[in-house]
Amino acid sequence: MSSAARGRTGDDCRSPCRTERRPVAAAMSRLPGALLALVLAVAAAGACRAADTDTGAATGATRLRVGVDGQDPPMSFVADDGRLVGFDIDVANALCAVLKARCELIPSEWDALAPGLAGHQLDFVVASLSATEQRRALVDFTRAYYRSPGRFVARRGRLREVTPETIKGLRIGVTSETTFDDYAAANLSSGATIIRYSTQPDALLDLLMGRIDLVLGDHLVLEHSFLRRRSGAGFEFVGGPLTDIRWFGDGNAVAVAKGDDDLRELLDRAVADLHENGVFERIEMQWFGYPVRDLSGDLVRAAPVAAPAGGAP
Structure with missing residues (x-):
């Protein structure tokens, strides 16, 4: 845009x-x-x-x-x-x-x-x-x-889905004091390293520089401030939308x-x-060029990501 x-x-x-x-x-x-x-x-x-x-x-x-x-x-x-x-x-x-x-x-x-x-x-x-x-x-x-659901963004081809096994040892960027921070801390930190940023643009910059492996954030923001821009050409959404109302309301x-x-x-x-x-x-x-009143579809109480076997690496 x-x-x-x-x-x-x-x-x-x-x-x-x-x-x-x-x-x-x-x-x-x-x-x-x-x-x-x-x-x-x-x-x-x-x-x-x-x-x-x-x-x-x-x-x-x-x-x-x-x-x-x-x-x-x-x-x-x-x-x-x-x-x-x-x-x-x-x-x-x-x-x-x-x-x-x-x-x-x-x-x-x-x-x-x-x-x-x-x-x-x-x-x-x-x-x-x-x-x-x-x-x-x-x-x-x-x-x-x-x-708008939560989504993961990673370099294209880096991984196909987000599971306890695929994120083990990876670095995930989130904006601090957000629902994404809360979700990552509770569900992902035993297998991955959670790195917190004051703003999402800071996290995306580190993703571009290769300092982190994924960014977790809002679908609309990630799509329109990053993936649709030239800087985001080599990146993509990974995994499905996160809509668990316990974490994302x-x-x-x-x-x-x-x-x-x-x-x-x-x-x-x-x-x-x-x-x-x-x-x-x-x-x-x-x-945005399309309706956003409900990008999440039916809100579900999805099970949180389980901790990988063996605990933290």
Whole structure:
């Protein structure tokens, strides 16, 4: 997809949003353990909530602070001209248009998004978050706006499938503090070495350089930011899609602070509106060229990968 194609999608997607690049909960973003950081943020959130008179549409305010990733093409990234663009950016703008809200899009470190909600520095997050049970204990989700499975990418011909035997001794790159990180740590680490990166582009660069053997990530991101580009010409998907809802959730959804039911319900209806009024279809076709509302097909509770015999090499 050319850089020129990476614009906004039609008048329905243009809300009066502005972007500001500033850290959210930066002091918490690199603490050892995202869960600890989030628990600390939740503990401090009560007083902040009472003092905050601009916490979103649910309280009658017209300004909403929307957390986005900003480093995850084609979902959310900074274009050559400095604009924040991407699939999730267009979805966020479209949601704000439905809500008739003035939005500020705030690019944040991935592991600062949930603490930003808990500390009420953000009102909601549009960052292709998988609605897993683990995350539901920390934030609340709307209905899914799309579903995309996990996939492995490797150099073409490197291996045909991903099994305990084929990955033994290999190096697998994942983005840290993601569902892919959780899955790999629980199911793959006894046979392979898991290498964690701050961003997926960093992992893909090491894959290109031969420093790792596979990358585990989101189907859409891997396909459109890598495999369809010249740099990904010698690589391919390996194995089938990963759709186990225990690890990958039941879809990618908008996140709000735990207990913010009013805003969650407003956003839930807004997501439904985008699906019904054709706006979401225009966005997905603009960025991907095919429907992405459910790439996973039937979600299944697949058995996790078993540990290879003999344990770690």
